[in-house]
Amino acid sequence: MEQDSNIVLMLHTDDIDQVFKGERFIKLFVRKNRDGMLGEINYGFEGDYVHFIEKIWNKQYSRFDIVDQSDTSKQMQDLPF
Numbered sequence: 010m011e012q013d014s015n016i017v018l019m020l021h022t023d024d025i026d027q028v029f030k031g032e033r034f035i036k037l038f039v040r041k042n043r044d045g046m047l048g049e050i051n052y053g054f055e056g057d058y059v060h061f062i063e064k065i066w067n068k069q070y071s072r073f074d075i076v077d078q079s080d081t082s083k084q085m086q087d088l089p090f
Contacts, residue, residue: 016041016043016044017039018037018039019040020036020037020038021035021036022035033054033056034051035054036052037050037052050063051073053073053075062075063075063076
């Protein structure tokens with residue numbers, strides 16, 4: 010199946026014991042993308058509403074901040090690959 014697919018995405022969380030009740034942190038890994046880049050995206054997941062919120066690590070304050078979708082060009086420049 011992997012050979013025939015154009016995109017392979019994987020979700021991962023370290024919070025398997027559901028320690029964080031309000032919001033869980035989930036990573037979306039792009040492992041195969043024939044038409045684009047590979048990498049990972051951080052999400053906050055609100056299970057009560059089945060809602061994903063894209064977040065990015067803020068080095069200055071050592072926390073995750075919500076990504077403003079209107080300015081994605083800066084985020085693409087900051088990616089490590």
